[in-house]
Each structure stands twice: as C-alpha cells, then as structure tokens.
Amino acid sequence: MEFKISRESIQQFEDLIAEKNEKELLEILKDIHFADIAEIMNELSEEGAIYIFNILDSEVTAEILLELDENVRENILKNLSSKEIAEELDELNTDDAVDIISELPQERKGEVISELEDLEHAKDIVDLMRYNENTAGGLMGTELVSVNENWTVLTCVKEMRKQAEHVSRVHSIYVVDDNQRLKGRLSLKDLLTTSTTTHISDVYIRNVDYVRVDTKDVEVARIMQKYDLEAIPVVDEMGRLLGRITIDDIVDVIKDEADKDYQLAAGISQDVEANDSILTLTRARIPWLILAMIGGFVAVNVTRSFEGAMEKFRILFFFTPLIAAMAGNVGVQSSAIIVQGLANNTISGSIWKRLLKEVTLSLFNGFILSIILLLGSHFLLQVDYMIGITVAIALVSVIVIASLIGTFIPIFLNKYGIDPALATGPFITTSNDIFGILIYFSIAKIILGF
Amino acid sequence: MEFKISRESIQQFEDLIAEKNEKELLEILKDIHFADIAEIMNELSEEGAIYIFNILDSEVTAEILLELDENVRENILKNLSSKEIAEELDELNTDDAVDIISELPQERKGEVISELEDLEHAKDIVDLMRYNENTAGGLMGTELVSVNENWTVLTCVKEMRKQAEHVSRVHSIYVVDDNQRLKGRLSLKDLLTTSTTTHISDVYIRNVDYVRVDTKDVEVARIMQKYDLEAIPVVDEMGRLLGRITIDDIVDVIKDEADKDYQLAAGISQDVEANDSILTLTRARIPWLILAMIGGFVAVNVTRSFEGAMEKFRILFFFTPLIAAMAGNVGVQSSAIIVQGLANNTISGSIWKRLLKEVTLSLFNGFILSIILLLGSHFLLQVDYMIGITVAIALVSVIVIASLIGTFIPIFLNKYGIDPALATGPFITTSNDIFGILIYFSIAKIILGF
Known part of the structure; x- marks a missing residue:
C-alpha cells in the first residue's frame, strides 16, 4: 500500500545514497509503488534523485518520469542521453511519451525520436505530436484493441490476444469496417458470454459515443462525465478510428479546469504552485x-x-x-x-x-x-x-x-x-x-x- | 451522439405530450441516450416529465432517475408507488440504488426495500445504507467479479461468466482466499493470454491497492488519482472484500471538492446552484x-x-x-x-x-x-x-x-x-x-x- 513520506525516511534515503548502498536501496524500493518513488525523488537532493533513477529498471523509471514534478523531471532528462530518453519512451503509452517529448528543448526532440526502437510506436508518437494539446488529439493514445466487423468471435479473441500484448489496460473493444471507420463497440462482458462461432456484426453495439480529433479537451471531459465513460474513441473527419482517451487523463483535465477557475477567483492568472519561483x-x-x-x-x-x-x-x-x-x-x-x-x-x-x-x-x-x-x-x-x-x-x-x-x-x-x-x-x-x-x-x- | 437541447426541441416534446402521441415520442426517444433524456425531462413541465417517464421501459427509466435534477427526481418519485420505485431500483447497481433510497422520506424507505424482488440485491442495499456517505463504504457498490485463489483459469472463466451477468462493467477480477479475504487481482489481459489449466495462485498479482471501508471519500479520490486506478476494492477491518469503488463516482467527489473550495473562496458556505430557491x-x-x-x-x-x-x-x-x-x-x-x-x-x-x-x-x-x-x-x-x-x-x-x-x-x-x-x-x-x-x-x- 501507500508509502508514507517523512523527514526521517527522506534522511534514510539520503544516507543510503551517500553510502552508494545500491543493494539496500533496491531492496527497499522494490516494494514501493512508482508514484510513491516519484514523490520521494521530488523531496531528495538533485544528485540523490538522479542516483535513484539510474539504479532502477527502465520499466519503472519510465512510469516514474511521468509522475515527477516538472522541475525534477527536467533535471533528470538533462542528465540522460537522447538514446536513454528514447529507451524510457519505448516503455510508455504513446500519449504519455508525447507529453514527455513536448517538454524537451526543440533541438533534442528530433534526436530522441530518431533513437526510438519500435518504429510503429515512433510513427504514432510523431503523428500525435501534431495535435494541439488542448484537443482530443492531444489527449489520445493509440493503444487500443480494435476488431473488424466481419470477423467471428474466435478470430476476434485470437487477434485481441495479439493486440493486448501492447495495451496495458483493455477498456473496450472497438469495431471497425474495412476502411478503419468506427462502427461500434464490443464489451468484454459480451465477449466472455458469447459463443466463439458468432459473427462480430451480430453482437456488437452500434450506438457508440466518440469524439472528433479536434474536440476541445473540456468538451471531451463534459461528454465523458455526462455519459459516465471510462474511455472514448477518437475519430478523424472521415470517421476513421485514430485513438482513445482514458478517464485518468480526463480527471486531470477536470482538476486543472477547476484549479484554474479557483485561481482566477483568487486573482491569480496562470497555473502556479507555492513552490514556484x-x-x-x-x-x-x-x-x-x-x-x-x-x-x-x-x-x-x-x-x-x-x-x-x-x-x-x-x-x-x-x-x-x-x-x-x-x-x-x-x-x-x-x-x-x-x-x-x-x-x-x-x-x-x-x-x-x-x-x-x-x-x-x-x-x-x-x-x-x-x-x-x-x-x-x-x-x-x-x-x-x-x-x-x-x-x-x-x-x-x-x-x-x-x-x-x-x-x-x-x-x-x-x-x-x-x-x-x-x-x-x-x-x-x-x-x-x-x-x-x-x-x-x-x-x-x-x-x-x- | 449527443442530443442538442433547444427551445424548439423542448416545445416539440411538450406538443407531443399534450397530444399524448406515445408512438411518436417513443420513436424519437429510442435513439437518445438516457443522460440526454434526463436533461430533456429537467426542462419539461412537471406533468410532461412524468408522462415521458411512464411511457419508457424500466431499464431506461432507472438510469434516467440517477441523472435527473434532484427536484425533478423528487417529483417523479412522489408519483410512483413503493412497488414501482422498487422495480426501478432492481435495475440499478447497489451503490446507485442506495443513493436514490437515501433521498426518500424516512417512512417510504422501509416500504420500498420490502418490495425489492431480488433478495440478494436487497440485502446488499440494506448493508450499504449503514455506511456514512462520505466514506469508502458510502461510495462502494457490491457488483464485482471475484475468484478464489485455488481455482484454475478454466473454473475462473466459467464462474466469471456467471458473475458477469450481474455486473455491467468488469474492471478487475479480485482474488480472494477461502475466508473472502482480498489476496490480489487478476487483469483481464492476463486471463486472455494464459492457458486455461493454470492455477490462479500462479498468475495473480499480489500487490493490490485497496481502501478500508471507513476511508474518507477525498482520501479514496487522492489514492485513485495518484495510482491512476479505474476501480479500487474496499475491504473491512479483517481484510475481507466488501465491494469496489469505480472512477466515475470519484470524478464526482473530485468535482464536488473543487466546487466546494471555489464556493468557499467566493463566500458561499454550502453547495448551491443558480437555480436553487x-x-x-x-x-x-x-x-x-x-x-x-x-x-x-x-x-x-x-x-x-x-x-x-x-x-x-x-x-x-x-x-x-x-x-x-x-x-x-x-x-x-x-x-x-x-x-x-x-x-x-x-x-x-x-x-x-x-x-x-x-x-x-x-x-x-x-x-x-x-x-x-x-x-x-x-x-x-x-x-x-x-x-x-x-x-x-x-x-x-x-x-x-x-x-x-x-x-x-x-x-x-x-x-x-x-x-x-x-x-x-x-x-x-x-x-x-x-x-x-x-x-x-x-x-x-x-x-x-x-
């Protein structure tokens, strides 16, 4: 469960870092959630945070990067080569990878992208970088499971097993036609309870909520809240499925919007924090x-x-x-x-x-x-x-x-x-x-x- | 997609209601999402809203009830018998049913509960009513899929098919021991990609986030945000699995908390709306x-x-x-x-x-x-x-x-x-x-x- 940060625990980490006691540190950190490790790193000295980052696996550090305070993240990224950053990004979902890249200095962006190993992933990232960050396109990720309306449930399950390898959380299964146009969705529950020889076109739900890629982020938030959605597919002008937006990103939009209104009411005109300069x-x-x-x-x-x-x-x-x-x-x-x-x-x-x-x-x-x-x-x-x-x-x-x-x-x-x-x-x-x-x-x- | 309410569309509904043109109304409403129907009903006259409610199926009306403005809902409920309200509640998840019951006058609560058809459902509702609405207990629902750590993947899939009938959205599969104590979770992805003869105890994830039933709602919100969770299991003092909280309820908690802070900053001391008396x-x-x-x-x-x-x-x-x-x-x-x-x-x-x-x-x-x-x-x-x-x-x-x-x-x-x-x-x-x-x-x- 949650790790409680205290002045003592931070001191203990600083001491172990000073001793370069990698073994003991890894032993302690292995039971701590990456979101908590990020909070610990936010409190450590600059060198301490970098030391911790370097001894951990890239699977964990990629997630940690996302959770760090912006200035701590900037410090860490400054100390990494473009190749090392690319390795981190290869571990992340496309939408999160784009968030990190957009914080890099202009000249490093291209270097990092050219170092990405997975070309499919790199292509998606480059595509996503084109969208305005305050639109559906800027929020979406390309990780999703989609099936063709002409398949059977059996083909579908086989294909899904393949696709699911790249998708950390399966929200909905989207159904598309031969031109990749979004036709509907299939619930996991339906898939669990339908015979394997049934055709997808006989079972999928035709009435599916979606947003266009240029929809404003606050509008996406309003729609997802209104219809209680946990994910929503994003389509282009022709109705082709481009990606999906998940509720965790929307929670951030809702929170940011509320914070902004609160700050405006208090006479503060941009997003600031007590720890800012x-x-x-x-x-x-x-x-x-x-x-x-x-x-x-x-x-x-x-x-x-x-x-x-x-x-x-x-x-x-x-x-x-x-x-x-x-x-x-x-x-x-x-x-x-x-x-x-x-x-x-x-x-x-x-x-x-x-x-x-x-x-x-x-x-x-x-x-x-x-x-x-x-x-x-x-x-x-x-x-x-x-x-x-x-x-x-x-x-x-x-x-x-x-x-x-x-x-x-x-x-x-x-x-x-x-x-x-x-x-x-x-x-x-x-x-x-x-x-x-x-x-x-x-x-x-x-x-x-x- | 979303239905756009206009003065004209509301007038059209009022006219059809005045003509008692049930057929035409049903024809129009069948393509409209229940959240939109609720918004339409909020704008209609009292009699108009009741008329619409009465011609619709209880599967839809139950969901509509949840989305209505409080005063409109109160009017509708006043016009229903206890048996009719119970029929609506039988369609809802336990946590939502409890929200509706808690708004009823004291003397009707017992009547409505005694009319519930599904006794298991009724028992869960009565249990949930005991918890403070600002705690994890007050937010949780009992609809979840849980499997025993000693089962095989095959037994598990069979059992899940049974349990999934009652669960509208499967978030995670929770793993419990013989005493119903929460041991871990199983992702749907793992289930899709594991051989059916494997034992659950060999594949489940032992590190699972959970909250105690008496955890404050804002604390639950903080934890779910921090760890990007879409659902979190709720356990009692002995660690037994009682229910789960989903992110849509947490979105409401986050929104309410932000609204409260904003209102306090503006000198408004309770949750009010422009349309209040x-x-x-x-x-x-x-x-x-x-x-x-x-x-x-x-x-x-x-x-x-x-x-x-x-x-x-x-x-x-x-x-x-x-x-x-x-x-x-x-x-x-x-x-x-x-x-x-x-x-x-x-x-x-x-x-x-x-x-x-x-x-x-x-x-x-x-x-x-x-x-x-x-x-x-x-x-x-x-x-x-x-x-x-x-x-x-x-x-x-x-x-x-x-x-x-x-x-x-x-x-x-x-x-x-x-x-x-x-x-x-x-x-x-x-x-x-x-x-x-x-x-x-x-x-x-x-x-x-x-």
Whole structure:
C-alpha cells in the first residue's frame, strides 16, 4: 500500500545514497509503488534523485518520469542521453511519451525520436505530436484493441490476444469496417458470454459515443462525465478510428479546469504552485494587483468628489471600507454562482427571469443586512440615527447593484466566448468598490443634502 | 451522439405530450441516450416529465432517475408507488440504488426495500445504507467479479461468466482466499493470454491497492488519482472484500471538492446552484456577509480612531478603500496558493523557509506597486508628494502583513484539522481590511505626526 513520506525516511534515503548502498536501496524500493518513488525523488537532493533513477529498471523509471514534478523531471532528462530518453519512451503509452517529448528543448526532440526502437510506436508518437494539446488529439493514445466487423468471435479473441500484448489496460473493444471507420463497440462482458462461432456484426453495439480529433479537451471531459465513460474513441473527419482517451487523463483535465477557475477567483492568472519561483509567482499575481490599484485611484477620486460632505458628515467617510467590502463580497458571490452554473451547464431559463430573481434575492439579503447595520450603528458605533438610516438605505442599493453586476458580467463574457471565470475575484471586487462608493455617496447626498 | 437541447426541441416534446402521441415520442426517444433524456425531462413541465417517464421501459427509466435534477427526481418519485420505485431500483447497481433510497422520506424507505424482488440485491442495499456517505463504504457498490485463489483459469472463466451477468462493467477480477479475504487481482489481459489449466495462485498479482471501508471519500479520490486506478476494492477491518469503488463516482467527489473550495473562496458556505430557491441561496450567502459587516463595524471604529488627522490630512481618508482593496486581494492570492498546495500535497519545506519566501515575494510586489502608487498619486491624483510617499510606505507594509496573514492562516487551520479553504475569501478580505487600515493610519501617524 501507500508509502508514507517523512523527514526521517527522506534522511534514510539520503544516507543510503551517500553510502552508494545500491543493494539496500533496491531492496527497499522494490516494494514501493512508482508514484510513491516519484514523490520521494521530488523531496531528495538533485544528485540523490538522479542516483535513484539510474539504479532502477527502465520499466519503472519510465512510469516514474511521468509522475515527477516538472522541475525534477527536467533535471533528470538533462542528465540522460537522447538514446536513454528514447529507451524510457519505448516503455510508455504513446500519449504519455508525447507529453514527455513536448517538454524537451526543440533541438533534442528530433534526436530522441530518431533513437526510438519500435518504429510503429515512433510513427504514432510523431503523428500525435501534431495535435494541439488542448484537443482530443492531444489527449489520445493509440493503444487500443480494435476488431473488424466481419470477423467471428474466435478470430476476434485470437487477434485481441495479439493486440493486448501492447495495451496495458483493455477498456473496450472497438469495431471497425474495412476502411478503419468506427462502427461500434464490443464489451468484454459480451465477449466472455458469447459463443466463439458468432459473427462480430451480430453482437456488437452500434450506438457508440466518440469524439472528433479536434474536440476541445473540456468538451471531451463534459461528454465523458455526462455519459459516465471510462474511455472514448477518437475519430478523424472521415470517421476513421485514430485513438482513445482514458478517464485518468480526463480527471486531470477536470482538476486543472477547476484549479484554474479557483485561481482566477483568487486573482491569480496562470497555473502556479507555492513552490514556484518568486518571479513566476509575481507574474501570475501582479497584473490583478495593478488592476486593483488603478481601480483604487478611481475610488480615491470618486470619494474626493464628495469632499464637500466632510465638514458636516465626516462619519460617512469612515463607512467607505464597509460599503466597499459589502459590494465586493456580494459581487463575488453572485458571479461565482453564475460561473459554476455556466461550467456545469445548469443555467437555464430566460435572462429576465434571472434578473427578477437576482433583484429579489439581493433585496431580501440587503434588507436583513441593513437591519443589522441599523442596530450595529446605533448600539455599537453610537452613530446619529439619520446617518444610520442613510447608510442602511445606501447599503441596500449597493447590494442590489453589486449582485446585478456580479450576475451579468459573467453571462455577458460567456456570450462573447470569453472565459466567465475572468470576471470573478479582483475584477468584480474592484469595479464594485467603485460603483459601491459612488452609489453610497450619491444616495447620502440626496438624503442628507450636502 | 449527443442530443442538442433547444427551445424548439423542448416545445416539440411538450406538443407531443399534450397530444399524448406515445408512438411518436417513443420513436424519437429510442435513439437518445438516457443522460440526454434526463436533461430533456429537467426542462419539461412537471406533468410532461412524468408522462415521458411512464411511457419508457424500466431499464431506461432507472438510469434516467440517477441523472435527473434532484427536484425533478423528487417529483417523479412522489408519483410512483413503493412497488414501482422498487422495480426501478432492481435495475440499478447497489451503490446507485442506495443513493436514490437515501433521498426518500424516512417512512417510504422501509416500504420500498420490502418490495425489492431480488433478495440478494436487497440485502446488499440494506448493508450499504449503514455506511456514512462520505466514506469508502458510502461510495462502494457490491457488483464485482471475484475468484478464489485455488481455482484454475478454466473454473475462473466459467464462474466469471456467471458473475458477469450481474455486473455491467468488469474492471478487475479480485482474488480472494477461502475466508473472502482480498489476496490480489487478476487483469483481464492476463486471463486472455494464459492457458486455461493454470492455477490462479500462479498468475495473480499480489500487490493490490485497496481502501478500508471507513476511508474518507477525498482520501479514496487522492489514492485513485495518484495510482491512476479505474476501480479500487474496499475491504473491512479483517481484510475481507466488501465491494469496489469505480472512477466515475470519484470524478464526482473530485468535482464536488473543487466546487466546494471555489464556493468557499467566493463566500458561499454550502453547495448551491443558480437555480436553487432564494431561501437556500440566502442561507448559503448571508453568514459571510454578516461576517463582513461585523468586520466593517470594526473598520469604521479603527478609521474613526484616527479622526484627529481629518483636519490637516483629509486626503488620507480617500485612500482607505484602495488600501483595504490591496490588503484583501494580496491576502486572497496568498491563501489560495497555500490552500491549493495543501489540497494537492505540494507544500513542502520548513515553515521558516516559507516565511522568508513570502516576505521576499511581498516586498518585491509591494515595491513595484508602491512605485505605481507614487506615479499615480503624483500625476493622476495630484496629491502632495509627502502624502504620496506616506501612502506608498504604508502600502508596502500592508502588503507584507496581508500576505503573511494569507499564508499562515490556512496552514494553521490545516494543522488543527479545519478545512483551510474556509480561510480564503471573505474571512481573509475582512481581517485584512481591518489590519490594513490600522497599519496604514498608524504609519501615516508616525510619518506625518497628527
């Protein structure tokens, strides 16, 4: 089962590596899953990781390569000759091999490919490298079991035994015609329970889900989730079977997409990790902070334009952070619900019904919050009751406007093909800060007259 | 392939339903996937959805039930007798059947179970209902193929043909001993390529991943992702094989977990959708808004305590929304990176190293932003240069403190077993608003002396 990494276990590995105690290391590592070995290598020193990599079998190291952190993998690959890398790739499925090759420097790619032993494998890899990595073509592998519709079950089983040698996991058996066009699929269960003389054309399932090679990865993920598929065949424009995508790659797509939305909501504009360099982290974070800063300049000027109220109603200025915070929070809540609804395809009904609902919801929430504000400003802050009422009325208006902005900006962006998640986080909080403060002082001006 | 829902297609269905044109409806529906039929039913009127449900075969309706929106499913189930519901459940896998039963009102649960035809199935369902839905037990189904280690491949194939009748997808063949204890697994590939007289004990893979029945669902998801598994067996305290969890259920767990983190970052405290009722949406949103309001009260009082500066440096008060916004944004960015790192297990190294990195990063970002602030306040806002320098110095300090709070609160919560995602969003923005304003005015007071 799972190996638990601790500071002690890492130290033990470092010690054994320092002693170059290959025998003991191999003895320990043989019972550890390659995904765990990769995690251990991520924690070791650069030399330690390379030492471990070199003493292990290429069958294991190929799988380890896939699981390593990107920077550790880069280090390891730098220390390998093109021939050695090719040996690793020969052990991998085509889709995984392509992922590794695409990380290599341009000039090494060709060298590595020319060193691949299995020419069929090399051909598939070169073909796959042509597809955009965010499409079905970029996700698919060519390892699959396919049978001709004109075969019998017996021929089929014999052929499958041959094909299965190259395929680590058999998901479905795809049925094709003489032109390699996808006709349907055969379940392993059917194969187990059908007599061997039956013709494939009599038993296969004609209704098969598939995607075109240019389908976007998130669309493939949506389809596989919707129909609960563990693998889906990929066809070209003529309907010819090119490969298959398995659910483990789709899990990564789903996870990446969710991470991206989460990061956008938090104001981080590219995929970063806590362990990335300060420069990478700054590049991902500072654009949003500059946006917020520019919004802040506008807010300064909006506030300053109501300077006239400062003599008689200076308390109003103490409330600006509260108003801005409420506007920002309400806006983010509204936009987050819409962004998730758009992502999960659960936004239905007309735009007018949504408008009515959002106004009702925000009036209701605004009403509750303005009661709390009235009580708080009277008992906690001991503010003049006229000021309290003014702030409370302004708060309701700010909340309604903020929730409308939060709701409609993502819908609008989505309509024009822009990722609606861009609208959450700093974008909404900044624009809502400005509108909130403007509405707040305008209403105060009308009520209090300054 | 996928059926595209449009306003027209829904209208067409409604018209055919109004005419009670069963023949035409069945003709159209027979080529549509059950997941698509469920989506159509979600859009139809209540009576329309019930009509469609009633004309379809129970083999299809059982699968449709699983895919329907919760409120539509509730309506359909209300219109079915306990015997009819039991017929639907007899078509489903045990884990799915349990999901449906758990949504029924308490008094109907027993009635439905007593109407189940297949007693073995009923027994499994009752057993599964005992497990907490957020554990491996709550996710697993009992449909699996298991063989005894003492059998030959031939006996095994015969037995499997029998067992496979009840199992819609064969993932792995689990090998058990005479006491039903999990010993290993057999791949379908091995079975296809091994002679029939071989003993199972000679070919099975002894190293099998499994989870205990009380393992948390997110932990199961982590393990299945890490080891790229499509199914994992579940064992009890004695190691006896109880069931299996498939990747499609884990995809839902991963998606729900990511959605939950995203919603928490946006200040939404339970799983809600845009189409939920106003009361449900309010319940999910208002606690965070009240928190922000209370924070706002504190911010009002903090600002007021620097009222003395209002005579000479009233411009300082116009900058409070900018300072609060920067503090909030920086805090959310820092905490989001840590929360994701904790979720993905990529936070490593000592706390002091992280402290040093965060301070360096925020000093660097703060420096860039204070230059922009200096330029902006001079050229855009025409503010006195002493005020500009004061605000810039305060901004750097606010950014450093905000990023430290954003980094360490999630780490702290995680250490004490609290979901660190709770710390993102309104919690961080509110506390950073307060600290930000306090630090800002304190520094201004030191520099400008009021």
